[in-house]
Amino acid sequence: xxxxxxxPRHKITKRGQNVTxxxxxxxxxxxxxxxxxxxxxxxxxxxxxxxEAQLEKSRLLSDRFSAERPKGSFSTLEIQRTEQGDxxxxxxxxxxxxxxxxxxxxxxxxxxxxxxxL
Amino acid sequence: xKEVEQDPGPxxxxxxxxxxxxxxxxxxxxxxFFWYRQDCRKEPKLLMSVYSSGNEDGRFTxxxxxxxxxxxxxxxxxxxxxxxxxxxxxNPGPSGGSYIPTFGRGTSLIVHP
Numbered sequence: 630x631x632x633x634x635x636x637p638r639h640k641i642t643k644r645g646q647n648v649t650x651x652x653x654x655x656x657x658x659x660x661x662x663x664x665x666x667x668x669x670x671x672x673x674x675x676x677x678x679x680x681e682a683q684l685e686k687s688r689l690l691s692d693r694f695s696a697e698r699p700k701g702s703f704s705t706l707e708i709q710r711t712e713q714g715d716x717x718x719x720x721x722x723x724x725x726x727x728x729x730x731x732x733x734x735x736x737x738x739x740x741x742x743x744x745x746x747l
Numbered sequence: 748x749k750e751v752e753q754d755p756g757p758x759x760x761x762x763x764x765x766x767x768x769x770x771x772x773x774x775x776x777x778x779x780f781f782w783y784r785q786d787c788r789k790e791p792k793l794l795m796s797v798y799s800s801g802n803e804d805g806r807f808t809x810x811x812x813x814x815x816x817x818x819x820x821x822x823x824x825x826x827x828x829x830x831x832x833x834x835x836x837x838n839p840g841p842s843g844g845s846y847i848p849t850f851g852r853g854t855s856l857i858v859h860p
Contacts, residue, residue: 662848669755671834671850672791685847720790735781736848738790 631655633739635721641745642711649707650742654723661704662736663696664720672720678704679726711746718743750774751837753851760858764825768854770835771817780811780818781836785853791834794820825858832856 634653642648654661659680664672675694676686680701689695693711698704708715722736752771760766772780780797795802797809797818808821818835832853839847 664850669852671751671753671852674847674849677847688847735793735796738792740790 633721633723633737635719635739635742637742638740639743639745641747643747644711644713646711647707647709648711648744649705650719650721650744651703651705652721652723652739653703654721655725655737656702657725658723658737659701659726660724660734661698662722662724663704663706664722665690666718666720666741675706708744711744713746716744716746750849751835751851753835753854755852755854757855757857760825760856762825762827762858762860764858765821765823766825766856767819767821768833768835768856769817769819770837770851770854771815772837772849773816774837774839775813775816777816777837777839779838780809782807782809782818782820783834783836783850785832785834787831791850794833822856825856827858827860830856830858 636651640648662677663675666672674688676689676696678698681698693709696706718741720741721739724734724736750773758766782794783791784794785791795804795809797811799811801810806823810819832855834853835851837849
């Protein structure tokens with residue numbers, strides 16, 4: 630399967646613990662996005678990378694959230710000191726650089742990581 | 748006003764019906780528009796891009812109305828398999844400062860026999 634993959638698919642943690650999610654984009658895609666989706670809502674943009682550069686991070690929900698893409702391939706999203714309100718689906722998407730502005734090309738989503746904070 | 752607004756529905760229609768959804772956006776400088784489909788507990792998948800001149804793909808037609816700042820999706824001859832949530836996506840233009848794809852909350856469609 631050459632699509633976007635995410636790991637783990639499910640994560641249950643206790644409040645106050647740190648969690649880290651991984652996303653492997655489609656190999657030739659240099660743009661990578663993280664979103665959060667809660668029940669009944671559309672995906673909410675968190676951050677995006679072009680290669681290893683994090684070009685937009687103002688929408689990260691708090692300073693407990695951070696993301697990296699150190700070699701321009703896979704990315705990680707970390708949530709420190711988790712809270713019950715962090716429970717959601719975390720989606721990763723990738724897209725090729727088609728010469729247009731970021732976000733103007735088709736995004737391919739991974740299956741998501743479903744987080745439950747107890 | 749939210750940046751992107753959709754009627755959450757659900758739209759409950761019989762097989763064979765024609766159904767239309769709208770999605771309004773607040774940023775007049777928005778440059779690109781998409782419809783994604785999301786099945787229950789699955790990831791979103793691109794249904795179609797929305798071009799200024801409108802575009803059609805089989806039973807699906809997308810339109811953009813810049814003057815009134817909305818996009819629409821028309822589904823003809825609905826199938827049971829069309830049951831899903833339809834998400835519109837709007838990308839702001841340079842005046843927005845950052846190129847942040849903004850999703851609507853989605854419109855739920857249920858096609859029944």
